[in-house]
């Protein structure tokens with residue numbers, strides 16, 4: 001496949017990828033049989049440092065990073081294979097997910113040598129959890145209105161203010177956060193924000209839980225009260241975070257987690273109706289599977305572009321918009337095709353558990369990581385429609 005003159009690869013149909021895929025599947029099967037985890041239907045599986053450390057030993061975290069920082073110098077396509085197998089199996093990967101996808105690559109680009117040598121190998125071993133400090137009570141979609149402040153002092157940087165909806169802040173050892181270092185300018189309202197590495201154990205940080213619709217504690221409010229960060233906590237250039245952040249977004253928006261969140265529900269739906277001769281049911285399941293397959297092809301294309309060094313912002317926004325709509329729709333459709341009376345009780349129970357949980361969590365899918373309206377306005381702008 002070619003795109004803008006670049007030769008693009010696909011992580012499929014070659015021996016190298018199929019061997020890796022089989023290795024991951026065998027590992028997950030062994031772990032399930034040993035009782036290490038059972039898929040719960042929770043998005044991104046459960047949270048387990050123990051499980052992440054097992055993946056670290058296998059070399060499945062920091063797969064694309066340089067060996068000198070604990071990485072494995074494998075391709076983005078190989079990383080894609082591991083990610084999609086983990087998600088499809090409902091494995092408990094949340095302890096390392098953000099660090100592997102986002103925080104580690106940011107440190108690689110903007111961290112100093114000491115930060116890279118100290119933190120990246122620990123991420124690769126599955127020992128570190130990172131959280132993302134972007135949203136604030138009055139700054140969500142419009143990140144450029146962030147007010148949480150970092151003030152330069154003789155000792156370093158003083159942080160004051162609040163973040164909200166911070167997933168895993170109660171478990172993370174570090175945050176990479178966006179803080180205001182100067183006012184925005186008339187010419188550029190994006191000016192004046194900087195990214196910092198925050199050690200979550202520092203005095204002055206308070207994390208308060210926000211309980212979600214299912215009763216789970218996943219995200220939080222985080223308060224900063226005169227928190228002192230060392231000078232080198234600044235990542236990249238002061239006031240220029242808007243330039244740095246946009247490069248990450250394509251990675252954040254186009255991965256398999258943007259269409260596989262409710263995959264377990266689809267799997268159960270197909271399983272309980274595998275022998276059905278009802279045309280309506282066949283059509284509903286077939287349609288969902290076809291849509292899933294198309295989305296996977298789109299997401300793989302974006303992964304190939306990233307691997308080839310292009311920055312596919314519109315394509316990634318499209319994958320997230322269409323993908324999260326799809327995964328949000330799956331439990332709604334599944335509820336219309338509930339198990340028949342002769343379905344084994346165990347299958348029925350698993351189906352109901354997954355569907356109920358997915359129904360409660362689904363509204364968040366099209367909001368987290370950028371809402372639908374925002375994505376569509378990015379797509380419209382890039383297509384020259386506004």
Ligand SMILES: Cc1cc2nc3c(=O)[nH]c(=O)nc-3n(C[C@H](O)[C@H](O)[C@H](O)COP(=O)(O)OP(=O)(O)OC[C@H]3O[C@@H](n4cnc5c(N)ncnc54)[C@H](O)[C@@H]3O)c2cc1C
Nearest residue numbers: 132133134135140141165166167364367368369370371373
């Ligand atoms: C499960 C989950 C996990 C999250 N985890 C994190 C995290 O770890 N770290 C973090 O920083 N944040 C996190 N968030 C927050 C998330 O990024 C924000 O909720 C999101 O960016 C939207 O911001 P908001 O909630 O302030 O809504 P608002 O920005 O107030 O938007 C409200 C509504 O108005 C619409 N809207 C806003 N502006 C426009 C516009 N210009 N044009 C058209 N429509 C518009 C939006 O699309 C939305 O429908 C998480 C959210 C969820 C649901």
